[in-house]
């Protein structure tokens with residue numbers, strides 16, 4: 354069995370990138386241990402504050418954010434970070450060569466019901482030595498040098514790409530190490546499973562209404578096959594299922610808040626998941642084009658997301674192109 358650090362060494366990741374990835378892994382082990390304590394440590398429930406997105410923060414959103422910030426600031430290799438829970442970027446080390454964006458706890462509505470949550474991260478290189486600003490973060494997802502997530506489920510898993518496929522690691526709790534458990538993750542091009550929050554159906558655009566309507570029609574409809582549906586309400590867990598057994602995930606545009614073109618955040622949800630999905634042979638799009646080609650305009654920008662099995666993403670996009 355190979356540990357994360359041995360694998361990073363074999364992958365020829367630059368030393369600084371290995372330091373950064375190991376540092377993220379340690380921070381997530383710390384978060385996992387707080388989650389495991391749950392109600393016993395008094396960490397459940399609301400923090401009584403709102404984040405920059407106007408969402409009520411859970412105590413664990415704040416705790417996970419602080420843990421990641423502390424470890425990354427002390428790593429010596431991070432120039433600055435951006436987080437869902439921070440309005441502005443946070444400067445780290447002047448000598449650092451990496452920019453890290455993260456969602457400290459994805460799926461936080463699951464915390465209080467002891468269901469799955471995760472940490473999602475996206476890494477860019479930077480040469481910005483002097484002043485650094487949020488502008489330095491506004492690079493297309495195509496420029497990411499690494500992306501991944503840690504899923505806090507029945508087992509704790511790290512899923513990582515450094516641009517050469519996707520690997521899965523499982524935390525061996527006895528020795529406190531992430532061990533390589535799947536070397537080549539690959540998503541089948543076809544699927545019979547989709548993930549969407551159906552309660553928003555009436556708010557979607559007409560092409561998405563038609564597409565999902567045809568999936569629901571099953572073998573009697575134009576698709577000629579029955580589809581199953583799953584929704585964990587944590588993108589990290591829904592994407593993990595897709596990497597494990599295929600499927601399509603979408604959080605589409607809807608008309609509820611016209612100034613927000615989607616719910617999911619580009620820099621620390623859509624881009625890192627987009628890189629993982631593409632690296633596993635799937636597709637990651639908005640209704641306009643590939644997520645990874647978007648030129649971001651804001652660190653907290655939102656986008657519609659359609660990702661997963663390549664042929665099914667194409668099928669969904671076909672409805673958006675059709676007259």
Ligand SMILES: O=P(O)(O)OC[C@H]1O[C@](O)(COP(=O)(O)O)[C@@H](O)[C@@H]1O
Nearest residue numbers: 458459460461462550586587588589
């Ligand atoms: O509650 P909804 O509308 O189904 O939204 C669920 C989506 O919201 C998110 O939870 C947003 O993430 P946060 O918990 O980090 O805010 C996604 O992970 C998930 O796909």
Ligand SMILES: [Mg+2]
Nearest residue numbers: 456458459460
């Ligand atoms: Mg999230």
Ligand SMILES: [Mg+2]
Nearest residue numbers: 437456458459
């Ligand atoms: Mg979050």
